[in-house]
Amino acid sequence: MDLHIGDLLGDYRLEKLLGRGATGIVYLATQGATGQKVAVKVLHFDEKVCSGAATRFERERALLSEIHHPNVVRILDWAIEGGCSFIVMELLTGPTLRERLTRGPIAGPDLVRFGSQLLGALGAIHKAGILHRDLTPSNLILEGDRLVVLDFGLAKLVGEQTISQFRSLQLSLAYAPPERYQGLKQTAASDIYQAGVVLFEASVGRHPFPETDASKLVTSHLFRTPPRATSLNAALPPFIDEFLAKALKKNPLERYRDAASMEDDWSFLFRAADSHRG
Amino acid sequence: MSRSTGTVCGAMADHRLITMAALWIHVFRHQRLERSEPLTRAETTVGTRAFCDLVLKGPGIEPIHGRLVPRTADEVEFRPADGGPAVSVTPRCPLQLSDFSLALEVRQEFSSTPRQLLDRVLELLPELWAKEDEKQIFRTLLDTLFVAFAAEWGAFFTLGEKGGEPSILYSRGERSIGVSDRISKTVIGQILADRRPVLVADVRTDPSLSQAHSIPVNVRSVIASPLLREDRIEGIVYLESAESRQFYSEDERDLLGRICNLAADHVARARSSRELARENERLGELHRTQVAGDQSLGQLVGTSPAMRALIAQIHQVAATDVTTLVLGESGTGKELVSKAIHHLSARRDAPFVAVNCMALPDELVESELFGHVKGAFSGATSDHLGRFEMAHRGTLFLDEIGELSLRVQVKLLRVLQERVIQRVGEAKERPVDVRLIAATNSNLEGQVSSGAFRDDLFFRLSVFPIRLPPLRERVEDLPVLIEHFIQMFNHALRRSVRGVDDRAMAVLTAHLWPGNVRELRNVIEAAFVRETKERLSPESLFLFSTRKPAASSTDTEWPEGLEEAKLAFEKRHILDALEKSGGRIQPTLQRLRISRSNLYKKLALFGIDPATVKH
Numbered sequence: 001m002d003l004h005i006g007d008l009l010g011d012y013r014l015e016k017l018l019g020r021g022a023t024g025i026v027y028l029a030t031q032g033a034t035g036q037k038v039a040v041k042v043l044h045f046d047e048k049v050c051s052g053a054a055t056r057f058e059r060e061r062a063l064l065s066e067i068h069h070p071n072v073v074r075i076l077d078w079a080i081e082g083g084c085s086f087i088v089m090e091l092l093t094g095p096t097l098r099e100r101l102t103r104g105p106i107a108g109p110d111l112v113r114f115g116s117q118l119l120g121a122l123g124a125i126h127k128a129g130i131l132h133r134d135l136t137p138s139n140l141i142l143e144g145d146r147l148v149v150l151d152f153g154l155a156k157l158v159g160e161q162t163i164s165q166f167r168s169l170q171l172s173l174a175y176a177p178p179e180r181y182q183g184l185k186q187t188a189a190s191d192i193y194q195a196g197v198v199l200f201e202a203s204v205g206r207h208p209f210p211e212t213d214a215s216k217l218v219t220s221h222l223f224r225t226p227p228r229a230t231s232l233n234a235a236l237p238p239f240i241d242e243f244l245a246k247a248l249k250k251n252p253l254e255r256y257r258d259a260a261s262m263e264d265d266w267s268f269l270f271r272a273a274d275s276h277r278g
Numbered sequence: 279m280s281r282s283t284g285t286v287c288g289a290m291a292d293h294r295l296i297t298m299a300a301l302w303i304h305v306f307r308h309q310r311l312e313r314s315e316p317l318t319r320a321e322t323t324v325g326t327r328a329f330c331d332l333v334l335k336g337p338g339i340e341p342i343h344g345r346l347v348p349r350t351a352d353e354v355e356f357r358p359a360d361g362g363p364a365v366s367v368t369p370r371c372p373l374q375l376s377d378f379s380l381a382l383e384v385r386q387e388f389s390s391t392p393r394q395l396l397d398r399v400l401e402l403l404p405e406l407w408a409k410e411d412e413k414q415i416f417r418t419l420l421d422t423l424f425v426a427f428a429a430e431w432g433a434f435f436t437l438g439e440k441g442g443e444p445s446i447l448y449s450r451g452e453r454s455i456g457v458s459d460r461i462s463k464t465v466i467g468q469i470l471a472d473r474r475p476v477l478v479a480d481v482r483t484d485p486s487l488s489q490a491h492s493i494p495v496n497v498r499s500v501i502a503s504p505l506l507r508e509d510r511i512e513g514i515v516y517l518e519s520a521e522s523r524q525f526y527s528e529d530e531r532d533l534l535g536r537i538c539n540l541a542a543d544h545v546a547r548a549r550s551s552r553e554l555a556r557e558n559e560r561l562g563e564l565h566r567t568q569v570a571g572d573q574s575l576g577q578l579v580g581t582s583p584a585m586r587a588l589i590a591q592i593h594q595v596a597a598t599d600v601t602t603l604v605l606g607e608s609g610t611g612k613e614l615v616s617k618a619i620h621h622l623s624a625r626r627d628a629p630f631v632a633v634n635c636m637a638l639p640d641e642l643v644e645s646e647l648f649g650h651v652k653g654a655f656s657g658a659t660s661d662h663l664g665r666f667e668m669a670h671r672g673t674l675f676l677d678e679i680g681e682l683s684l685r686v687q688v689k690l691l692r693v694l695q696e697r698v699i700q701r702v703g704e705a706k707e708r709p710v711d712v713r714l715i716a717a718t719n720s721n722l723e724g725q726v727s728s729g730a731f732r733d734d735l736f737f738r739l740s741v742f743p744i745r746l747p748p749l750r751e752r753v754e755d756l757p758v759l760i761e762h763f764i765q766m767f768n769h770a771l772r773r774s775v776r777g778v779d780d781r782a783m784a785v786l787t788a789h790l791w792p793g794n795v796r797e798l799r800n801v802i803e804a805a806f807v808r809e810t811k812e813r814l815s816p817e818s819l820f821l822f823s824t825r826k827p828a829a830s831s832t833d834t835e836w837p838e839g840l841e842e843a844k845l846a847f848e849k850r851h852i853l854d855a856l857e858k859s860g861g862r863i864q865p866t867l868q869r870l871r872i873s874r875s876n877l878y879k880k881l882a883l884f885g886i887d888p889a890t891v892k893h
Contacts, residue, residue: 173741181598215742219594239329239342246329261328268327272341 003027003042009086010079012040028091038076041087061087067128071121073141073150092148097137097202105205105233112270115199116263117147122195123259125149126188133186135194136175137201173214174207178222178250189252192262196247196255199266203240204232208248222250237273301348305334306372306379317354322346324375325359338376351480351525352384406541410548416513417448419541423515424450427501427530430520435466436513438579443589444470444514446622462516465502469514475503475535479525499526503535505542512545578614579762580755584747588615595742596622601694603679603739604717606746608887609796612677612717615746620673625713628672633665636678636863637878643686645702648693654703666699669712679716679739680725681863684732691735714739720889749791749798756787759795763802764814771806778814785816793885800883849884852877861888 003025007014012029018039019026029040065075077088100106106114118140125132132149141148177193179186200208208226211217226248228241243265249255256262301317315332323330325342334343344358346367356365356373367373372381405422409415416434424432433449444466461481468476478500499519505512515538519526578589595602596619604612613632620630638646645654649664665674676682682690693699694714698707716739725731749756760783764775778786791797801819809818820842837843852870859865866888867874881888 181600215591215594218598218600218742222598239327242323242327242329242342256328265328268341 008032009040010077012038012077012086012088014040029088037091039089039091041089043085043087063128063130067124067130069121069124071117071147071149072124073148092141092143092150094141094143094148097140097142097147097198100142101137101201101205106202107235111203112267113145114142114147114202115266118149118195118198119259119263119266121147121149122191123263126191126259131186131188132191132194134175135191135198137198140198173217174209176221177252179252181218181222184252187252188258189255192247192255192259193249193252195259195262196244199247200226200229200244203236204229206232208244237269239272240269243269300384301352301354302383303332303346303354304381304383305332306381307336307377309379312378317346317348320347324356324380334375334378336377339378343375346380352382354382356380406544410551412512412545412548413447415541415545415548419537420448420450420515423517423534423537427517427526427534428519429517430497432515432517433462434513434515437511447513461497461500461518465500465516466514469502469504470511473504473506473509473511475501475531475538477501477526477528477531479527501526501531501534503531503538505538505545507542507546512542578611578618579759580752581758582747582752582754584752585755588744588746591744592618593622595619595744598742599623599625599713600741601713601739602715602741603722603743604715604746605722605743606717606719607748607792607794607890608719608882609794609885610746610748611795612719612746613675615744616673616675616715616717619715620675620713623673623713625672629669630673630675631665631669632675632677634677634878635681637875639874640683640686643682644689647686648689648699648701650702651704654701661701664699664701666693666710666712667708669710671711673713673715676714676716678718678720680718680720680722680731684730687732687735691732691738694735694738719887749794753787756798757783759798760786760802763799767803767806773806774812775806775809775814776812779816782814782816782819785819785821789821791885792887792890796882797885800885848880849886852880852884853886856886856888861890863888 003009003014005014005016005027009029011032013032014027014029016028017025018028025042027040027042029038030036031038061075061078065078068074073092074090075087076090077086079086105111122132122135135149139150141150175194175197177186177190179190197208209217209220209224211220226244229244230236230238230241246265247255247262256265302314303317303322304314305312319331322332323342323345324332324334325344326333326335326339327341330342332346340359342359344356347355347357349355349366352368354367356367358364365373367380367382369382369384372379406415406418409418416436420432420434423429429451431449431451434447435444436447437444461478465476465478480499481497497518497520500517502514502516504514515534517526517534578585578592592615602616602619604615606612606615616632617630620626633646635643644650645662645664647664647666649667650662652660693710696707697711698709700707722731722736722740726733726736749759760778764777767773768775786798786801793800801821802814804820805814805818808820809815820837837846852866855866855869859869863874863877867877870877872880880886
């Protein structure tokens, strides 16, 4: 199905191509009735490759609509039509965390807020019975002071249909928890691990395992202990190493039980550091 | 054990051989037991925060209050986080932290008394004597010792030909991935050097293992013993006890050593009687040895850096469950490597199923891989189980993956993504749990850019690529390999060839080996047939020219012997047909008017890699 600028999708008129991502094409659109600007994401299903994807998409979409959290992207509307599915989302204009990190680590109150919002969103997602499965800096948008989590479970649904497949494979390798390489089931603890990697990267400014070679990345996630964050960035609060170590345990059962207890420790780290200074 | 051992146990309580000592911490608050936990880590953090290993929530406890560090078998040290003096904690002297009292207990758990252990060994002997086959003897031995010594993980190691790297023949029990490899390597190394049983009472304090400290350790104690016969190591029994569970003692080490001596004697007896029996069935041996390729890593012969790197990679990838792509010219041992990965992986007890995509005509591939139901197409007279289903819980090896048609590639991609298959002619989806290892000798990336191979499938497959070095890149392995094959054919053909002479070695070294190890093997095998002297001479070597065939047959010097000349002509002719077909299989088949499987056999025999035969 070919789409063009100016086409009408239901009540939404496509105005501008915003980007082609690993999970589909995103357009800027205006809702006819209200004039509200929205983002419309178009996902193509190749039924030859992933039959049943549409059904699963529908199931997850229904769950997603249940989530109302300020740090989870708001789904406004959706449709499946002619092998394509459309998701209408709130329009976000901020940079991704990946873009932001090119300017170095996040520091001070920004870092505290960022982590708490991320873990709060993760808690809400888990409470709705969904795993994110692909928590990476490219899927986090910094909308001013507000962090927004995107693309849960959807990346897995569309069956990697883009030109940048190799890159997206590499990227997801860099954030994949050890259990993924052991053929074990992914659980909420897998998202906890990914959140650990993201928080490491946000605090230090680099990935805990900066290898680019796929097989080295696999071995690092499976066997290597990540470096101590405080040895790479001395400005970080004490105990952040213990915090990250707990989130990045190789054994899923040894990680934080849930996002809430992780968030509790996260905000403690910075309170403790403040009172220490004060 | 059915008999009553009550009184025996009491009488022998002081001489118990196997003790399981574990340190436990009991947490009391206002004299009430809150919980009990084993101290399994080298260091246990204590504090209010969830990131601590032992979480104590209460007034007066700091976020990280301190660390508990085991010192000896019955003492733990508490090191306060504020830098205060360390406090010793023993079973008699609990630790007070605000409202909490932490009491240490050394749990003595007895798995067997010596009487029970001896009973087990006595039970084992008749079963061992009944076994004739070495591998069965080894397996029975390991099974019994594993249980008798209450090991967490146990393995039987064998040495490759000519004292090569020890490799695991069998293993028992659970072992966390990759964790304690270095310990077993150190222990095995010690046995190879001293030829005596080894005890590591506590891996955390053993000086010879100090290097292993940098890796997480899930092992407490190790005993291991060689099976010795006339100073030759037949194999090694290796037993590990679980972390913080059980300490092995010198007594147990000695007992293990004596049991292994008995077993080694039996292996020797079984072997000599088997060799007698073999006198009677000498004919046909040659053919059988060709097939008897053992799956273990021991078959990968060579000590060159390229080979060592390869073996390290195999270990690495075997510890994971990722899809693996094996790249290498024909004859480099792609199937051998895949089998080694399978046998080192957690899937080792499930089937290894190999499919050669080139040997299958396109129209059959689908039903061969995915199976079909009765009536799916004319000729489908019954249900047929596909290779994917055969390999359930195991490993599926797809050789020559580049030969798959685009249609089949789509189906394969779907299986990899969805982990379900559909038999041909059936709508039902059947879940399969298969680790895929794909292999190719052609330039798959080139096929991707030309559109003959789906890029998304390629990326799926190449998560962990392993490249096998061609023989010409590791000529330093030639002498070892030649020796290996000479030993092999000496054994199979009851000959006593002593090696190759200097002139022959020069010829072999100069050869480019387009057919790699397989070609080398065929050349040595053929030389055995022709050579009558003790050492193989150049006259017995029949090497196919690696240069392109001459322009006309009159230019060619055919070998004198009729059989050799026939072979040489056949190779020339096939090369010719391949070249005219641009290296593609289908047109070559039409030219030669032979079957696909026949052509494939010939290519293997002559060591021709169709991918290298192009205009």
